[in-house]
Amino acid sequence: MIIDIALLTRICEAPGAPGFEKEIRKLVLTELEGLADDIRVDNMGNVVALKKGKSSAKKTMVAAHMDEIGFIVTHIDDQGFVRFNPVGGFDPKTLTSQRVIIHGRKDLMGVMGSKPVHLMSPEERNKVVKITDYFIDTGLPQKEVIKVVAVGDFVTRHSPLIELGDCVNVKSLDNRASVFVLIETLRALKKSKRKPAYDFYAVFTVQEEVGLRGAQASAIQIQPDFGFGLDTTIAYDVPGSSPQERCTSLGGGAAIKLMDSSVICDYRMVAFMKATAKRRKIKWQPEILSGGGTDTASLQRMVAGGSITGAVSIPTRHIHQTIESCHKEDLAACINLLAACVCELDQHDWAF
Numbered sequence: 001m002i003i004d005i006a007l008l009t010r011i012c013e014a015p016g017a018p019g020f021e022k023e024i025r026k027l028v029l030t031e032l033e034g035l036a037d038d039i040r041v042d043n044m045g046n047v048v049a050l051k052k053g054k055s056s057a058k059k060t061m062v063a064a065h066m067d068e069i070g071f072i073v074t075h076i077d078d079q080g081f082v083r084f085n086p087v088g089g090f091d092p093k094t095l096t097s098q099r100v101i102i103h104g105r106k107d108l109m110g111v112m113g114s115k116p117v118h119l120m121s122p123e124e125r126n127k128v129v130k131i132t133d134y135f136i137d138t139g140l141p142q143k144e145v146i147k148v149v150a151v152g153d154f155v156t157r158h159s160p161l162i163e164l165g166d167c168v169n170v171k172s173l174d175n176r177a178s179v180f181v182l183i184e185t186l187r188a189l190k191k192s193k194r195k196p197a198y199d200f201y202a203v204f205t206v207q208e209e210v211g212l213r214g215a216q217a218s219a220i221q222i223q224p225d226f227g228f229g230l231d232t233t234i235a236y237d238v239p240g241s242s243p244q245e246r247c248t249s250l251g252g253g254a255a256i257k258l259m260d261s262s263v264i265c266d267y268r269m270v271a272f273m274k275a276t277a278k279r280r281k282i283k284w285q286p287e288i289l290s291g292g293g294t295d296t297a298s299l300q301r302m303v304a305g306g307s308i309t310g311a312v313s314i315p316t317r318h319i320h321q322t323i324e325s326c327h328k329e330d331l332a333a334c335i336n337l338l339a340a341c342v343c344e345l346d347q348h349d350w351a352f
């Protein structure tokens with residue numbers, strides 16, 4: 001499968017901090033045209049695309065969050081430096097000298113500044129800079145900054161997509177890689193004229209990075225029988241990691257989640273996903289993530305009586321840092337696995 005780099009670039013480069021998903025939502029709605037039987041946006045801003053299944057007796061919901069970790073402007077000082085709070089969990093050590101975009105009355109570029117190493121005391125040099133020590137330098141004086149920027153404006157990272165060996169490298173692969181996989185899954189179903197087993201709700205959720213909020217609202221409305229979370233996961237397959245810390249490896253295939261700190265995936269779903277991967281000759285790897293959660297938890301629990309839920313995870317290096325990497329073959333494996341799973345749910349014995 002050829003990965004549509006142009007589409008992935010558009011999706012990753014669109015801004016959308018939690019609660020400010022306007023731009024990425026607009027793009028998702030455009031890309032979804034003609035791929036589903038019904039497309040709507042709920043009150044909270046989740047995009048819900050319904051593709052009718054062979055049967056409407058049950059519902060399948062897949063959730064991929066559209067939001068990305070970002071920042072919100074809290075203060076502009078007398079010199080025009082912009083202070084901010086993070087929105088979502090950032091690794092502060094990766095922010096030094098990074099370019100960001102302040103989404104004010106118009107977009108304004110800035111750079112994350114902190115104290116130069118030359119001026120740091122020996123103790124300061126050995127300490128990690130705190131997120132509160134950073135400021136955004138726009139190169140403009142206060143009177144110019146306040147014409148464009150106000151408290152409450154959101155800020156995202158500026159990092160264009162590059163192809164890096166067999167990988168792609170860009171900001172926000174968490175979770176735009178999944179937004180891409182979900183759109184490509186719908187495209188693959190259309191192209192191959194395969195029908196989902198049951199009515200298939202492809203949901204592009206908001207505010208995951210601050211606590212799975214959009215997925216909760218969406219699952220409560222849809223009440224799925226089957227749920228799939230779709231998100232990135234840690235690939236710590238790098239120098240200094242021990243085998244038990246790796247979680248997943250880049251190029252190791254689609255990750256089938258067993259558990260993370262928010263969810264224990266239904267063992268029937270895990271068995272179904274493994275069997276589907278094997279039958280379809282799709283490369284896969286197991287994922288157990290000791291920290292962090294995803295929309296999967298909302299899919300499982302925000303349904304009366306619960307739903308039968310699992311997750312497809314995309315191995316990602318440098319996650320929650322300023323730039324992230326995914327392997328193109330893993331993206332293809334995730335599209336193939338998700339498409340096969342939603343189409344073949346009716347061929348499995350779901351008895352406990």
Ligand SMILES: [Zn+2]
Binds near residue numbers: 175232
């Ligand atoms: Zn995520």
